[in-house]
Amino acid sequence: MNDHEDRSIDRRSVIKAAASAGLVGLAGCSGGAPEESATSGDGGSGDGGSGDGGSGDGESTDGSTASGGDTYTIGMVDSLSGSLSAFGQRNQRGKEIALDAVNAVGVKGGELAISQQDDQSTSQGGVSAAQTLVNQEGVPLLIGTVGSGVSTAIYESVVKNTDVVQISQNSTSPSLTDLPGLLRMPPTGATQAQALSKMVSDDGHGSVAMAWINNSYGESLGEAFVDSYDGEIVYNEPHDQGKASYSNVISSMADTDADAWVFLTYQPEFATMSQEAFDLGVTDQAAWYGGDSVKGPKVLEAAPEGSLDGMKAVVPSVPQDAENYQAFVEEFESRFGEEPTSWSAYAYDAVVVSALAIQAADEFTGAALGEVVRDVTRPEGQEATSYEEAHQILAEGGSPSDVDYTGVSGPIDLDENGDPVGFLQIFEVVDHAYESAGTIEG
CATH class of the missing domain: 3.40.50.2300 (Response regulator)
Known part of the structure; x- marks a missing residue:
């Protein structure tokens, strides 16, 4: 050398x-x-x-x-x-x-x-x-x-x-x-899916409701999360991009009584979901987690003050x-x-x-x-x-x-x-x- x-x-x-x-x-x-x-x-x-x-x-x-x-x-x-x-x-x-x-x-x-x-x-x-x-x-x-x-x-x-x-x-x-x-x-997003899985487990949550965008990104991250998570997946459903409302997704997740909600979607879709969760009064029903696509200043601007406090997200970074x-x-x-x-x-x-x-x-x-x-x-x-x-x-x-x-x-x-x-x-x-x-x- x-x-x-x-x-x-x-x-x-x-x-x-x-x-x-x-x-x-x-x-x-x-x-x-x-x-x-x-x-x-x-x-x-x-x-x-x-x-x-x-x-x-x-x-x-x-x-x-x-x-x-x-x-x-x-x-x-x-x-x-x-x-x-x-x-x-x-x-x-x-x-x-x-x-x-x-x-x-x-x-x-x-x-x-x-x-x-x-x-x-x-x-x-x-x-x-x-x-x-x-x-x-x-x-x-x-x-x-x-x-x-x-x-x-x-x-x-x-x-x-x-x-x-x-x-x-x-x-x-x-x-x-x-x-x-x-x-x-x-x-690869597999790393972030595994990180999300570990966070959910380390935070003591034994059941998850997961919503993922219906494309290659959402499907593959969702599969990687399922493969890594040791707890129970009680909701695991896709949703389409660009819808005016996702109240059916939020209502379905709320009906499961899951300990944690995981969102593998895009920022506009997540911003709509978070607003509708607030309107339905279910933002405190579970701990919230997300992949890289749900983090951004526009998400916070769209969400009611304090409604997303405690949510965790994993994103690629640089040194x-x-x-x-x-x-x-x-x-x-x-x-x-x-x-x-x-x-x-x-x-x-x-x-x-x-x-x-x-x-x-x-x-x-x-x-x-x-x-x-x-x-x-x-x-x-x-x-x-x-x-x-x-x-x-x-x-x-x-x-x-x-x-x-x-x-x-x-x-x-x-x-x-x-x-x-x-x-x-x-x-x-x-x-x-x-x-x-x-x-x-x-």
Whole structure:
């Protein structure tokens, strides 16, 4: 073990120690609904031109930069409109910062461009957007998307059985683990479902009523909770997205007399449920718990004062004390006047990992990118906490496995299933505000 390896291991230990001491759990959800109202980003017009990057002709690109270098265009499907647009807006901001960081250094002597499409927060919109990018523009790598069900639909309908690399910037559904060709930046939701199960049991609750959104996200998290929970599940039913009322769900949960209620749904749906529970006078009937998708300032704004006090939620987090994350926060605040969420950090890292794969690959094709995209994130390599550091290793002749990109969201370490390592933070509502109640590394 050389001195640089010692420093790399120490750096990773510091990050993990910081996580144990306390992480920033940043509201939002992959596959969830918006944490706050948001505009629809840049309308899906894209900030890079269309290209033929997936045509398979070696160093194929789609144009030249002003300085004469090649432009390497990848695709991005994001939720720029619809119920997930708040996450899309944060993704856009993380993407913008990452793209500037990449192009300040360059990719194979050229530039990275991102051709973008709006999925409208729906599976149908996602498939249509991906078809435009993959089938018409020929991108070899696709970042997309927010909702787990939408990401899955894109993979199954467009990406599967092709060489195109797909990296989801926000999806957490455990079911994505069964699709090794679909990579992602945030940790699997199975970890949060297991954490919720443990919290419910540790808090002494022997029975649970669970309501889950009727899609891949809700179903897979619900299944993971059931598999982990030792108590009795007395209500375990789905509900549809976007309904005007969920009083039937709340009434059914109340009729069970369960010790705890678990909500695996999206923020707009949960906000409606919490209001109707208050109207029905049943908010104190059971202890409330939720996944990442139910936490957000708009939820508290919609709920009557104090009605959610005591509720606990588990969300993905980032190591707040890591130097590269702090630099990201500073840049984000300087540009946009607010702190980033973990979801914008994941979007940032999706762009950087994509650029590193392009730099490391022998050619700009999906097959070549797929061979190296995991390698540039794994701990066997030399740790690099920025695109510039990782690029230097590759530019000086290093192989993909010589690089361990540790992102602003923390260590990534993509495994054979396309899943990263990750951190989770527990929040509890106290005096109608979220307070940190512990951390989990998984």
